[in-house]
Amino acid sequence: xxxxxxxxxxxxxxxxxxxxxxxxxxxxxxxxxxxxxxxxxxxxxxxxxxxxxxxxxxxxxxxxxxxxxxxxxxxxxxxxxxxxxxxxxxxxxxxxxxxxxxxxxxxxxxxxxxxxxxxxxxxxxxxxxxxxxxxxxxxxxxxxxxxxxxxxxxxxxxxxxxxxxxxxxxxxxxxxxxxxxxxxxxxxxxxxxxxxxxxxxxxxxxxxxxxxxxxxxxxxxxxxxxxxxxxxxxxxxxxxxxxxxxxxxxxxxxxxxxxxxxxxxxxxxxxxxxxxxxxxxxxxxxxxxxxxxxxxxxxxxxxxxxxxxxxxxxxxxxxxxxxxxxxxxxxxxxxxxxxxxxxxxxx
Numbered sequence: 459x460x461x462x463x464x465x466x467x468x469x470x471x472x473x474x475x476x477x478x479x480x481x482x483x484x485x486x487x488x489x490x491x492x493x494x495x496x497x498x499x500x501x502x503x504x505x506x507x508x509x510x511x512x513x514x515x516x517x518x519x520x521x522x523x524x525x526x527x528x529x530x531x532x533x534x535x536x537x538x539x540x541x542x543x544x545x546x547x548x549x550x551x552x553x554x555x556x557x558x559x560x561x562x563x564x565x566x567x568x569x570x571x572x573x574x575x576x577x578x579x580x581x582x583x584x585x586x587x588x589x590x591x592x593x594x595x596x597x598x599x600x601x602x603x604x605x606x607x608x609x610x611x612x613x614x615x616x617x618x619x620x621x622x623x624x625x626x627x628x629x630x631x632x633x634x635x636x637x638x639x640x641x642x643x644x645x646x647x648x649x650x651x652x653x654x655x656x657x658x659x660x661x662x663x664x665x666x667x668x669x670x671x672x673x674x675x676x677x678x679x680x681x682x683x684x685x686x687x688x689x690x691x692x693x694x695x696x697x698x699x700x701x702x703x704x705x706x707x708x709x710x711x712x713x714x715x716x717x718x719x720x721x722x723x724x725x726x727x728x729x730x731x732x733x734x735x736x737x738x739x740x741x742x743x744x745x746x747x748x749x750x751x752x753x754x755x756x757x758x759x760x761x762x763x764x765x766x767x768x769x770x771x772x773x774x775x776x777x778x779x780x781x782x783x784x785x786x787x788x789x790x791x792x793x794x795x796x797x798x799x800x801x802x803x804x805x
Contacts, residue, residue, distance in 0.1 A: 504662030568610035575753035639748025642666035692796030700744035705736030732758030
């Protein structure tokens with residue numbers, strides 16, 4: 459068995475440094491005399507960068523880093539003192555406001571995508587060894603038994619948003635599929651509390667920007683190519699949006715000549731084989747973008763496009779299939795630049 463492309467700290471740092479040149483391209487073209495502050499740190503199993511412009515930028519990035527680390531401690535599946543660990547151990551219990559908000563967001567995405575995104579997939583993820591990197595291919599009988607614990611509709615939050623109940627024995631959750639999106643939303647709010655009107659955060663495959671760049675232009679966010687090595691599919695011009703990419707190339711292992719990636723289909727328990735290589739979602743809501751990037755990848759092109767047509771006011775997307783075909787939804791027309799040919803999906 460060979461293990462490949464785990465996001466090692468040094469590799470992600472290199473990628474983010476390279477990407478930062480694209481994210482901030484053009485900032486120095488016009489002098490703004492605006493104070494700025496930036497921090498880089500490790501949390502939620504990835505390297506993060508936080509940049510803010512404005513009079514209280516130093517305070518803002520410090521507060522943003524503290525918030526990330528607070529949420530990381532709260533939502534970790536592995537830390538025994540985290541809220542999520544306790545919920546999994548006790549199959550429910552009282553929850554904080556942040557966890558309640560994430561559970562509500564997860565429930566909505568699960569319901570609207572017909573289960574293509576499901577936080578209760580965690581027992582199956584464990585069987586594949588993705589959380590602890592002890593990779594293996596589970597037997598079909600094992601997966602069948604574990605899937606009896608997977609049903610997001612059985613996660614019930616009470617009316618006061620104070621207590622959650624797991625309706626299936628042995629059910630466990632993992633909020634990692636939307637935690638970074640929720641976290642980037644929180645960072646935007648913290649920036650605003652400090653009077654910041656321009657800022658950008660990069661949380662691994664998640665990028666979210668506040669307002670426009672300091673010089674008044676749009677932010678330029680690169681869409682990474684599955685080929686890696688600093689290659690990009692294109693560049694998005696955005697302001698006030700989150701840009702989140704999911705793909706099977708991010709984390710995977712090989713066994714007996716076959717590749718198994720970490721994005722599992724909650725209905726089959728196996729890595730999603732939808733014909734897509736990556737999905738990038740652009741939305742004002744980081745939590746939604748995070749969850750949908752996974753769900754659309756699981757759905758596959760046809761279902762994903764149908765879903766977009768029903769919800770096109772909430773998000774746009776970039777799709778790359780395994781044959782190299784590249785598509786963007788019409789809301790990104792004029793905002794996406796690429797050296798590759800692509801087609802525009804219209805409503």
